[in-house]
Amino acid sequence: MGLFGRLRSALGDRLKSLLPGRALDEALLTELEETLLSADVGVKATEALLGDLRRAALDGKAKDAGAVPGLLRQALLRRLGPASAAPLTRAATAPTVWMVAGVNGCGKTTSIAKLARLETAAGRKVVLGAADTFRAAASEQLALWASRIGCDIVKHAQGADPGAVAFDACQAARARGMDLLILDTAGRLHTDRNLLAEIQKVQRVAGKAVPGAPHETLLVLDATAGQNALAQAKAFREGLNVTGIILTKLDGTAKGGILLAIREALGLPVRYVGVGEGMEDLEAFDPAAFVEALLGPGG
Numbered sequence: 001m002g003l004f005g006r007l008r009s010a011l012g013d014r015l016k017s018l019l020p021g022r023a024l025d026e027a028l029l030t031e032l033e034e035t036l037l038s039a040d041v042g043v044k045a046t047e048a049l050l051g052d053l054r055r056a057a058l059d060g061k062a063k064d065a066g067a068v069p070g071l072l073r074q075a076l077l078r079r080l081g082p083a084s085a086a087p088l089t090r091a092a093t094a095p096t097v098w099m100v101a102g103v104n105g106c107g108k109t110t111s112i113a114k115l116a117r118l119e120t121a122a123g124r125k126v127v128l129g130a131a132d133t134f135r136a137a138a139s140e141q142l143a144l145w146a147s148r149i150g151c152d153i154v155k156h157a158q159g160a161d162p163g164a165v166a167f168d169a170c171q172a173a174r175a176r177g178m179d180l181l182i183l184d185t186a187g188r189l190h191t192d193r194n195l196l197a198e199i200q201k202v203q204r205v206a207g208k209a210v211p212g213a214p215h216e217t218l219l220v221l222d223a224t225a226g227q228n229a230l231a232q233a234k235a236f237r238e239g240l241n242v243t244g245i246i247l248t249k250l251d252g253t254a255k256g257g258i259l260l261a262i263r264e265a266l267g268l269p270v271r272y273v274g275v276g277e278g279m280e281d282l283e284a285f286d287p288a289a290f291v292e293a294l295l296g297p298g299g
Contacts, residue, residue: 010039011035011036011039011256011257011294011295012294012295012296013296014035014039015035015068015069015072015295015296016296018031018032018035018065019065019066019068019069020065020066021065022064022065023064023065024053024057024062024063024064024065024067024068028065029050029053029054032050032053032068033046033050036049036050036257039256039257039294040226040227040256040257040258040261041257041258041260041261042227042230042257042258042260042261042264042265044261044264044265045079045257045260045261045263045264045265048075048079048264049072049075049076052071052075053068053071053072053075056071069295072295073291073295076260076287076291076294076295077287077288077291079260079263079264080259080260080263080270080287080290080291081263081269081287088215088216088244088271089215089216089243090180090215091210091211091212091213091215094173094177094178094179094180095127095170095173095174095178095179095180095181095210096179096180096181096215097170097173097180097181097183097206097210097213097214097215098115098180098181098182098183098214098215098216098217098218099182099183099185099202099203099206099213099214099216099217099218100112100115100182100183100184100185100217100218100219100220100246101185101199101217101218101219101220101236101240101242102187102219102220102221102232102246103187103222103232104135104187105187105222106187106220106221106222106225106232106248107220107222107248107249107274108184108187108220109132109138109141109142109145109184109187110145110248110274110277111220111246111248111272111274111282112128112142112145112182112184113142113145113146113148113149113279114274114279114280114281114282115182115246115272115282116128116145116146116149116151116182117149117279117280118282119179119180119182120149120150120151124179124180125151125152125176125177125178125179125180126149126151126152126178126179126180126181126182127151127152127153127154127169127172127173127176127178127180127181127182128142128145128146128151128152128153128154128169128181128182128183128184129153129154129155129165129166129168129169129170129181129182129183129184130142130143130153130154130155130156130165130169130184131162131163131165131166131169131183131184131185131186131202132162132184132185132186132187133156133157133158133159133160133161133162133165133186134158134159134162134186134187134195134198135186135187136158137158138158138184138187139155139156139157139158142155142184143155148279152172152176152178154168154169154172156168162185162186162198162199162201162202163198163201163202163204163205165202166183166202166205166206166209167205167209169181169183170205170206170209170210170213171209173210174210181210183202183206183214185198185199185202186198186199196235196236196239196240199239199240200239200240203217203240203241216243216244217240217241217242217243217244218242218243218244218245218246218271218272219232219233219236219237219240219242219244219245219246219268220245220246220247220248221233221245221246221247221248221258221262222248222249223247223248223249223250223256223258223259224249225258226258227258227261229247229258229262230258230261230262230265233245233262233265233266233268234265234266237266237268242268243268243269244268244269244270244271245262245268245269245270245271246270246271246272246273246274246282247259247262247270247272247273247274247285248273248274249274249275250273250274250275251275251276251281256290256293256294257294259273259290269285270285271284271285272284272285273285273290
């Protein structure tokens, strides 16, 4: 299971206690609905999964509750996408620009650092753009990570125009022959329209400075936030062309189902997951490994 081994399988444990000796009837489906909702799977995804189970029962594919784990596994894998997601978009001519957004406290800056580490380890030249100029010490935090990783950074003073930072970072990436620019943006409450406008400005400036940029706009979400993370994703997507999700803090207290809720409600691919504080604790999302962790081995 790799890093997903740290995800607590509360859903799998509940299924083991709920299913033995039961018929696949409406009473069981009602209990399954409550179980899925308590795991942060969300209303839309839960309804879709229960619909699959009902159809399987009607088609004779499930004679009793013993078939439920296998059917759930198949349904989850169908909804989470292919085992090997398409790689993140890269520009035909360097530099590639990825923009990263998310609310304060979601693990955005750390995720940028982990992503930069992965890219530098792959032999790419990376520069970070510190366009989160609103949060105190945000640029300094990113600069510290850049120093540890060994990549370049472009930053201005706190309170500077984020668009100006984005422009300078794009110019520096081109002038220095960088392969990749990762732009940090202002951490914000998703209801703050002024800061959303600033992030939109960063997106526009990047597009003018580098054709086609940003080539990816990644939204960082905290798995422990549950349904609040889904609300954040919806709000960000209304204002930004979000292309993928980085889901953090899947270790420990996260229930995990929020990943499916986001996928079902918004159709956004989960590109990376974070399951720890270490720099190595970020990896490309693997649906099969996630489902095994969520339901338990052989679930």
